[in-house]
Amino acid sequence: MGDLLSRIEITKLAHELNAPEADLAFLTASSQAEIRDLRHLAQTALFARNEDRIKLLAALSRVLPVPMTAKIAEHALGPMLSARVAGALDPREATRLAGHLTSAFLAKLAPSLDPSRVAPIVRGLDDKLVVEVGRLLLRQHEHLTLSRFVAVVDVGVAMGVVAEATGADLLQVAIYCDEPAALDAIAQRLPDQMLADVIAAASDADAYDAAVSLLASLSQDVCGRIVGQIGVVPDDAREELIAAVAHHDVWPSVLPALHHVDQDVLKALVNVEATTDADLIDRVVEHSRALDLAPVLVRLVLAFDDEHLQALRNSKALRSAELQEWLIANAGVGTRLIVPVLEALDLR
Amino acid sequence: MAALDTLAADLGVTPDRLAAFSSYDDAQLNQLASALSDAMSAEDKAFEAGLEDALRIVPRPLRPAAKRILFGGGRG
DSSP, rough: OOOHHHHHHHHHHHHHOOOGGGGGGGGGOOOOOHHOOOOOOOHHHHHHHHHHHHHHHHHHHHHHHHHHHHHHHHIIIIIHHHHHHHTOHHHHHHHHTTSSOOOOHHHHHHGGGHHHHHHHHHHOHHHHHHHHHHHHHHHHTTTHHHHHTTTTTOOOHHHHHHHTOOOHHHHHHHHHHHHHHHHHHHHHTTHHHHHHHHHHHHHHHOOOOHHHHHHHHHHHHHHHHHHGGGGOHHHHHHHHHHHHHHHHTTTHHHHHHHGSSOHHHHHHHOSSSSGGGGHHHHHHHHHHHTOHHHHHHHHHHHHHHHHHHHTTTTTTGGGGHHHHHHHHHHHSHHHHHHHHHHHHHTTO | HHHHHHHHHHSSSSSSGGGGGGGSSHHHHHHHHHHHHHHHHHHHHHHHHHHHHHHHHHHHHHHHHHHHHHHHHTTT
16 A cells, blocks of 8 residues: 555645656655655745745735736736735635635645644635535546545535546545545545445546555445445446455454445455455464454355355354354354355364 | 754754655655755745846836835945
């Protein structure tokens, strides 16, 4: 997952510096946290550099009529400088000013805003205006910009923007979003069909690593609902998805979600080539044990087809007497079911 | 490690603060420093032009007061 997360951070740094991503690609050797720290340092340095001028422009805006300040913003300063000045204005002044700016200009200005500085301003804006600007950003494929405001706007307002989004849009915004809790609050309100669209978009784009990274950042409830939509993707895509889950070892996020997934969906998900691998099976068994998810492990075993049941015979983890005792004691189906299955698989 | 020093100076931090990036070679660090420096230059130019352009939009009667705010008393 490290490479993917580092690449996402590089995209954000390149956006901050208005530089080609390729020029910064070598930074993939650094961790996500290191690149994020560098981005914050660059952001602070850029803001500090012209702070005096920003304050002067903010002071000028205070003595001029608001419509004139709006005219200066749109026709003299442009979006980037206006975004800088916005961060120095009193939220009430800035909100009044925003009311005199066109939504098209606000959409151009948004990519240069620092959400942490302008959050009170955004929250003071009319909901309709925020939705309108958000939808413009969506049409301009400004997914990175939208992701930065996920935690700033009210969930209800965000849903107004989401209403016009495709699964691919939502996937992109989610990938860039730094605020899993805010993202989760939105995902909770998405209908199943839209979650299915997100999964389908990840499949269409071969973005399995990204999809897995997303699953790992969301709550169990949402993760379970997303996994429950897995039927929309073709067999080979399910294979890739499971391979990505295994590669990044995000079973601890995925396994609890499997508890409530429909058994037919579970069958489609687990009966892929990757899950015939004994090491993968052992990892799943070990994670299930560590998370005390005996019922989930039983559901997985019951979902396996004959070929996969044969593969279970090679599991070292399932041979452990301690593991078997735990499974029998916690599976919730009693020994009469578990023991014969283990015996039939020559594991006991 | 001259490149790391340059980058640190531009970011306004000590080179120690960038220890995580010390394994990169000078060419890579120079590329990073150059991207930052270009971003700073672009902002500087935008601000210089922006202040002048803002003044042009201010109506003539208000311009002396606006000039004093933006450029202090030194400009006529």
